[in-house]
Structure formats: C-alpha cells, structure tokens
Amino acid sequence: MIRPVDAVIGFLEAEQNRGLTHVLLDEGARDGLRELYRRAQAGGKPTRATASPESSPPPQTAAAVPTMVPAPAMAPQPVAVPTVVTAQGGSKEERLASLRQQAKSWPPAKALSTLRETMVFSTGNPDARIMFVGEAPGYEEEKKCEPFVGPAGQKLDDILRAMGISRAEVYISTVVKFRPATPRQTTNNRKPDPAEIAACLPFVRAEIGIIRPACVIALGATAAESLLGAGDDVTVMRGSWHECEGVPLRVTYHPSYLLRSDADLTIKRMVWEDMLAVMDRLEMPVSEKQRRYFLPKS
Ligand code: URA
Numbered sequence: 192m193i194r195p196v197d198a199v200i201g202f203l204e205a206e207q208n209r210g211l212t213h214v215l216l217d218e219g220a221r222d223g224l225r226e227l228y229r230r231a232q233a234g235g236k237p238t239r240a241t242a243s244p245e246s247s248p249p250p251q252t253a254a255a256v257p258t259m260v261p262a263p264a265m266a267p268q269p270v271a272v273p274t275v276v277t278a279q280g281g282s283k284e285e286r287l288a289s290l291r292q293q294a295k296s297w298p299p300a301k302a303l304s305t306l307r308e309t310m311v312f313s314t315g316n317p318d319a320r321i322m323f324v325g326e327a328p329g330y331e332e333e334k335k336c337e338p339f340v341g342p343a344g345q346k347l348d349d350i351l352r353a354m355g356i357s358r359a360e361v362y363i364s365t366v367v368k369f370r371p372a373t374p375r376q377t378t379n380n381r382k383p384d385p386a387e388i389a390a391c392l393p394f395v396r397a398e399i400g401i402i403r404p405a406c407v408i409a410l411g412a413t414a415a416e417s418l419l420g421a422g423d424d425v426t427v428m429r430g431s432w433h434e435c436e437g438v439p440l441r442v443t444y445h446p447s448y449l450l451r452s453d454a455d456l457t458i459k460r461m462v463w464e465d466m467l468a469v470m471d472r473l474e475m476p477v478s479e480k481q482r483r484y485f486l487p488k489s
Contacts, residue, residue: 273299276393278401283317286401290394294368299390306369306387307376309333313398315362320473322404322438323347324395325445326413327367327387329380338365339446346446347410353484354466355476362402366417367391388417399436405473407438408465411445429465432472441469460485 276293278286291312300306311328314337323339331341339347351358367383368391383391395418399407409415409428416422418435419442428442443465448454463485470477 274393276397278397283401287313287317287398290397290401294391294394297368297390297394300369300387303386303390305372305384306367307333307372309336309370310368311336311338311365311370312368313362313364313395314338315358315364316360317362317402319360319362319402320405321356321360321469322362322364322399322402322407323410324407324414324418325363325365325410326417327365327380327383328370330370330378332365333370338363342450343445343447346449350446350462350466353463353481354470355481362398362404364395364398366395366414368394382413388413392417396436399438404438406469407435407440408469409440409442411448414445415440415442429461439472441465456485456487 276290276297279289280286291310294300294312295310311332315322325339325343328338329341329343331344332338338344347363348358351361367387369387371381371383371387373379373381407418409418412422412425412428415425415428415433418440419428419433425442425444429444433440433442443462444458449459449462467477467482469475
C-alpha cells in the first residue's frame with residue numbers, strides 16, 4: 192500500500208517535473224503536512240499536535256520501545272490532499288486533455304487503494320452552457336469509459352430530450368473519476384466516500400473553471416455537497432440558486448432516483464421544475480406544453 196507521505200512526494204515530484212515551483216496549500220493541507228512531519232520526527236508514530244511538554248506521555252523504557260515502528264501498522268490518518276490541479280495548455284480542449292492526463296495517475300486518488308483502475312473522465316462540449324455533475328462512475332460507465340451511459344444515463348438522456356437539447360451540446364462530469372471498488376465486485380456499485388471525493392474534487396472544480404458554463408446542475412446529494420462544501424438533503428438544497436467557482440449552480444435529484452419504482456409524478460415534476468428554472472435563467476425557449484410536463488391532467 193502506498194503511504195500518504197509517498198503520495199504527497201509523488202504529487203510534488205510530478206509537479207516539479209512539469210516545471211512548477213509552487214503549489215497552493217489550504218489550511219487543511221498544511222495541517223496534514225505538519226502531521227506527516229511530526230510523525231516522521233516521532234519515528235512514524237501518530238502525534239498529538241497540541242500536546243504540551245507537560246501533557247506528553249513519559250518517555251518509554253528501552254524494553255517498551257519496539258525496534259522499529261512499521262508505518263503500515265498505523266491507523267489510517269487523514270491525508271493532505273492537494274486542493275488545486277493545474278491544467279496546462281491554451282485552448283479549452285488542451286486544458287481538459289491536460290486534466291484528463293493528470294487524473295489517470297493522480298497520486299491522492301491512487302494512494303487510497305479504494306478506487307478501481309480504469310478512469311472514467313468527463314465527456315461533452317467544452318463550450319457547453321450547461322454542465323451536469325454526478326457522483327462517480329458505475330459498472331456500465333467503467334465498461335464504456337464514459338459517464339452516465341447506464342440506466343441513470345438513459346434517464347439523463349430523457350431529461351435532455353425533454354429540454355430540447357442533445358447530449359453533444361452539454362458537458363457531463365462526475366466528482367469522482369474512478370468507480371469505487373467493493374470486495375468481489377461484479378456489477379454492484381457504491382457511493383464514493385469522503386476521502387475519495389476529496390482526492391478527486393480538484394478535477395471537477397478545474398473543469399468548471401475551464402468550461403465556464405452558464406450553469407452547473409448537481410445531480411444528487413453527493414455531487415451537491417461536494418461542490419458546495421456543505422451538506423443537506425436535496426429537498427432542502429434544490430429550489431434555489433447556489434454558486435460554485437463563480438458559476439450559478441442548481442441542485443436536483445440524481446436521475447437514478449427517478450428509476451425507483453416509487454418515483455411518482457411529484458418527483459418527476461420536481462426535477463422538471465429544476466430544469467425549467469435552468470432553462471428560464473439561460474433564456475432557452477420553453478413551450479406551454481413543456482411548462483406543463485408532469486403536472487396532473489386537469
Ligand atoms: N451515477 C453517477 O453519478 N454518474 C455516472 O456516471 C453514473 C451513475
């Protein structure tokens with residue numbers, strides 16, 4: 192297993208090889224690095240950052256000290272995850288290609304060992320006005336190396352059709368770029384966990400910065416919480432405008448929610464009202480018939 196410190200060193204060396212001399216660290220990343228440094232000073236043992244000399248445990252006797260503290264035996268510690276990724280190139284296409292190239296072997300994601308090997312990067316129009324963001328690829332997406340191509344993707348296609356736009360016009364991304372792994376995995380999928388989200392989040396943020404769509408649509412609670420940095424139920428987050436990377440963001444239910452057998456007209460209408468809000472904001476044409484989709488027939 193790759194140790195957190197090796198993941199950080201790997202990341203910094205890759206940045207240096209690309210000619211970068213500085214990386215931006217937020218407070219969380221700094222705390223993580225300080226902890227790695229303290230651990231190295233303490234011979235690999237986790238430390239208490241705030242412990243005063245008086246509160247430190249008494250020195251251990253020679254007999255009690257193991258000859259070597261093996262790093263893999265330590266409890267998993269939070270990893271200092273780089274919060275920024277730098278896209279190289281001039282055009283949007285070049286910068287997205289640069290992100291795709293870096294994501295493939297992104298050390299913070301690889302260091303977790305909980306994500307599968309195949310990367311599923313985003314797809315779509317770099318000049319899109321609408322960018323959809325889901326949580327992570329599943330079985331079908333991994334097989335085709337494209338986001339939203341399974342049953343949830345077909346629902347998303349239905350939504351696009353109802354809006355009168357094609358898949359080629361929009362940009363479709365996910366927060367996590369690898370399918371989350373499970374033991375003896377076949378077709379089963381799982382939600383990404385917070386460490387997996389933190390490791391991949393710089394990419395979707397960078398994508399928003401490159402595409403600069405008129406609007407981001409977060410599909411489901413995981414995508415919304417990740418992009419907004421705060422969590423709540425979709426029921427609470429939908430219905431108003433938010434912002435991510437300076438771009439207006441709307442939250443709606445994940446298309447897989449519409450696949451549930453108990454997904455009634457009310458839920459379909461709520462998703463559709465979210466789409467109508469986007470279409471109105473973007474001054475897209477909306478017919479009277481479209482306005483009435485999923486309303487009970489009177
Ligand atoms: N769910 C997601 O969030 N993304 C996909 O690509 C597929 C299902």
